[in-house]
Amino acid sequence: MTTASPVLTIDDLTVQYRARGRTVTAVSDVTLTLAAGECLGLVGESGSGKSTIGAVVQGILPADGSVTATGAVAIDGRPLVPVTDPAWREIRGRAVTTVFQDPMRSLDPTMRIGRMLDRYTGSADASAEALERVQIRDPRLVLRKYPHQLSGGMRQRIMIALALSRKPSILVADEPTTALDVSVQAEVLTVLKEAASDAGCGVIFVTHDLGVAHHMCDRLAVLQRGRVVEQGPVDEVIGAPTHEYTRRLMASRLTLDLDRSRPVGPVDDAVVAAMADAGAESTVPADLTRRWDAGELTWDAFVGETAALGAATGTPPAHLVSHVTRTSLSLNGISKSYRGHGRGKRGLHQVLHDVSLEVGYREAVALVGESGSGKSTTLKIAAGIEKPDAGTVSRQGVAGEGTQVVFQDAGASLTPWLTVEQILLERIEHTRTGAVLSKEARLALAAKTIGLVGLPPEVLAARPTQLSGGQQQRVAIARAVAVPPSVLLCDEPTSALDVSVACSVLNLISLLRHSLGISVLFVTHDLAAARLIADRVAVMTAGRIVETVPGERLAHDLTTEYGRRLVDASLA
Amino acid sequence: MLSFTLRRLASVVGVVLFLALAVFALGKVGNADPVRTYIGANASAEQVEQARAELGLDDPLLTQFWNFLTGAVQGDLGISLSTKHAIADDLSTRLPATLELAGWALGFAVILAVVLAAVAALGGKVAAVLRFVFFSAASAPAFLVAMLGVLVFYQAWGLLPASGRTSYGVYDDSTGFYVIDGLLHASPLYAADAIGHLILPAVAAGLAPGVALARVLSDGLGASMSSPFARTARAMGESETTILRRHGLRNASSPALSMLAVQAGLMVSSLVVVEQVFAWNGLGTYLANAIAAGDFNAIAAVSLILGVVYVVLNALVEVALAAVDPRVRLG
Known part of the structure; x- marks a missing residue:
């Protein structure tokens, strides 16, 4: 050459x-x-x-x-x-x-x-x-x-x-x-x-x-x-x-053959330690969390140990349930159209056709598709930000607080003139569980949550613009889980981040999901990220869900032509 | 593009109808008695009766509105309560006077805006000075600029005339637009004289709108000159001036066009003042007199005309927006 x-x-x-x-x-x-x-x-x-x-x-x-x-x-x-x-x-x-x-x-x-x-x-x-x-x-x-x-x-x-x-x-x-x-x-x-x-x-x-x-x-x-x-x-x-x-x-490269049972990417000890401390009060014991996060445990061992502990203490183990027992979120026959912009003559542009999707109790479901597939609209309807034209949405308030959204652009989703602590307090005060807490208890919860997402306590006094992209996304996640929602809705939360940071955010979402016992609906264009996070992956194109497969065997199980194309493109 | 234009024009008709209704209603809800304005406070009951009939005030309201509307369409705007003339006759010389002045003022505003914005966009120290000029000129009201202009260019230097529209007479077959008259009669002297009379009032009325326009255009240019497509042009080796000309101005013109329509509407009020200062016998002077005399018929007629001009101008701007930006046109 x-x-x-x-x-x-x-x-x-x-x-x-x-x-x-x-x-x-x-x-x-x-x-x-x-x-x-x-x-x-x-x-x-x-x-x-x-x-x-x-x-x-x-x-x-x-x-x-x-x-x-x-x-x-x-x-x-x-x-x-x-x-x-x-x-x-x-x-x-x-x-x-x-x-x-x-x-x-x-x-x-x-x-x-x-x-x-x-x-x-x-x-x-x-x-x-x-x-x-x-x-x-x-x-x-x-x-x-x-x-x-x-x-x-x-x-x-x-x-x-x-x-x-x-x-x-x-x-x-x-x-x-x-x-x-x-x-x-x-x-x-x-x-x-x-x-x-x-x-x-x-x-x-x-x-x-x-x-x-x-x-x-x-x-x-x-x-x-x-x-x-x-x-x-x-x-x-x-x-x-x-x-x-x-x-x-x-x-940090996300591929379709990664071991789903371990955290991905380079794992930072400080972050692991911070998470473990914060996780002390969660239903998953801190040392288990730490070992899982450090990659010492396989997924099966992690599940086994938490289950054993849960049985011993009488607290239900807050982790993945192997089969769906209850439903946290269900979308039934959702259709949605938007007015075509420009001239009115074009009329309506239908973005969702009869979309039905269930997210089980403590289940993580990924919605995968390319731009214009309607995946983000589905998430907005699940969150109640948009109203469907037809169909119904039901959200079971397992944790009592419905849904919370984590967006792609964390910087834009955080109020720039508030400190991180004020941002968290604002969210805590507006929930039923948070509203009855004393001032001190709210502050303590904010501090605990910031530790839970792996950030040092100094971050509480900072404003969003003083933080890096990865830190901003962690704050956005902290705001969403300060009072755990029954379903955490994530809209491409890692797409704007550097690969190593993206890995750590994916790890965090997985960890929180298990330690807090919440369900996750994860919208992404990235098959590998979907496979890492989700128990089930639904593939969406042109406003329809064309197939749903288990996350683990994504690369083998996708059978539709569109699904295969996504897999081939991800492998290349 | 054609169907877009037709649809805009159709909506103009609707807006004008509504405007006519509003203007008509305004005259009816006022508590001044139009008859008393017309014939004076000391008229006898019999004279009042006669005047009411003459002004058509005995008809039912709906008939009155229908007459107002059909009259307006045929160019009959009713009788002025203060001058006692047909308003249409009163306005036949005044409307062109104002349109001529407004046209020149807007033209001046647009040229000023493009020059100011282009210089500012190319940056350097000049840009900083210009920003200062922007702020000071935009905060000066039209009458102040008008009076300063008179003091400096008429009284001190004697360069420009300070009142009226021409130093000569008016042609018998005048179009009402004196510059055009001069050109039609192949008299450059006449046209130049008319332009001389236009300069001070047009600058006075056009300066603030020009600066406002320049700021919008300048912001738009700033955005388009730092946009990814300007970066593409830069990477293709284009010079800054070429980028400004080829990509910048056109992309920045949409908000500026909208601003132009707004400024044209606002200019009406400054024209009322400017016409007074320069003894410009136009709509503004007429309107000022009508307001002072409580002449609702004249106020309604002038408002209707100004409204129609404004609505048509806005429709033209929308069509221009579509012409400039294919995304508006092609959806």
Whole structure:
């Protein structure tokens, strides 16, 4: 793959951002090379500096002094001073082009595709050819469309066509498929790989997803806090990671063959200890919880030991019941339509067709589907946020407090001007059980709950914006379970989080579910996450539940064509 | 696009009907007696009887409203209680005067807004200065700007006229729009003179709306210039000016268009003041006199006309919104 002259060399690159008198180092001493026709993956979690390196190569960082950089960059053998070199203006959009993450908003909504492309290809014929190269079947028709008339996958293909239309030496792909559904993701990646290799340009592939990187890249550079911790051919890095951080990333990958009986991902001792302390009053003894969380116990052993203890103390064991005995939530024949936006003539757009779903007492059910499948609408109806057009919802108040929702964007779901303690108190005061408690008891419950979700007590005094994404999601979960609901409704609670953080949140939800004895309805696009959390997985597409299978044997038991497609996409 | 336009126009008819009803009702619920306004407080009972019949006040209310409506459609707006003339005749020169002034004021406001917003969007120190200008100019009421304009450009420097619409006479076949008259008669001097008379009042009436518009446009531009599609254009190597022209302005224009309709409505009240300051014999002056005289017929007629103009303008803005944004048009 390597050729004599690399299209890109980066030597000792360090990049610092300056904001409000503080200097943050985003990239330190990074050295990389990229050959023509090669795909180099930059892998890491948020804050690893991977996108900053991409931005330096694109030459789109502001040269107004807010960003400073040292080191050397050469593109096509031409040396450039990073960030400040006036020559970036000629490089940008010519030698280097980019495919961004968000295809829904990266194209001008007021402009036809043809008008966008013609500017760079020169003619409508050339634009049509450019679309053919990204495997768009009816290019002439698509050229006449506006972006909002096309799907996310189509738009991302157009972004690729747009980027390659300039015949660049380097294509920067910044999380190009993260915003797409799994089944579309694989297609777009293939298109990107083939089109870039036909064009003979080098690709910088920025991603947080090791699986995607494995599929796409020839070489990988793993980044942590701005530094390259490991670099090499993709099979070596993935097959035999040498750095501890790479191993952590590998361990955080959610796959369909994970052992469901153990916590997933790297387990942090401090978190385990905090959870165990908080769990002391729960019906599951703390040391059992700790051992389960640390991975010392198999699922069967955990169930056996809690059951034995429960029988001895006369308290019912708060854990999974092997078969559903009672129903916590049931949806019967739910239909729902929304008014089509834009003109009224289009009338109603039906998002749910006769959906029926039961969540048993202490059962966890996952609802899996792609965007537009109606899974989030189902959750909103279960929560009572939306009213169904037809059908009934019944919620059994086992714990007496109905349902609580944990949303994807925890930051947005927490009131920004309240402290975490006030947020928890607000919830506690508005429940029947919480309302009768004394002030002291409420404070104690808030403190206990924050420990239960694995956060230190200092967090109580903080405001949501001072917390990381993972901490915010834990606070959102704490608010939901401070007074345990009978059903915890989770809407993609881990999708916006880094992989290792996502694992710990999944572990937390599993743990809480068992220790508090609550039911869970878990809405996700991620089959592997669904399989980890849920006893049963219901697959949804186009507003209907097409099949329901046990979580454990998800990969084997899904039989519908749609279900198989999801499994295949997740395996690839 | 055509069906969209037709549907908007259909809704205009409904709104105007309702407006006519409201304006008519307003004249009926007032406690001033229109007859007394018409013939004076000392008229005899017999004269009152006669005047009531003349004004059609003896008819049932429904008939009165029907007459008002059918009259209005045919251009008969009734008789002014204070000038004793047909209101339509009174307005035949005043309506064009106001429309001409309002048109120029709006035109000035739009140009000012685009220039201010574009300069601000491209950033730099100029942007900071402009933000200061935004705030100070937006807080100045129209009459203050008008008086300052008169003091500086008329009294101190003698550059611009400060009253009336023209220094010459009026053409016999005048359209009522003097600039157009000048052009129609191939008299650039006449047109230039009319424009000279328009500058100060148009700036006075258009400055605050222009600044308000600029702020909306500027916010919209800020959002679209930092949007992912602007980033795409940047990554494709486009310059900031090209991005502004090709992507920025169009995407920022939707909220600005809505604001334009709001500002056009608000401008009516500032025109009443501005016309007084510049002795501009238009609707504003007429309306001010009618209010002072308690002339409900004239108030109703002027309100109806202004209402129709406003509603039509709003419908046009909605059509323009659909033209600008394909998502509105194509759903």
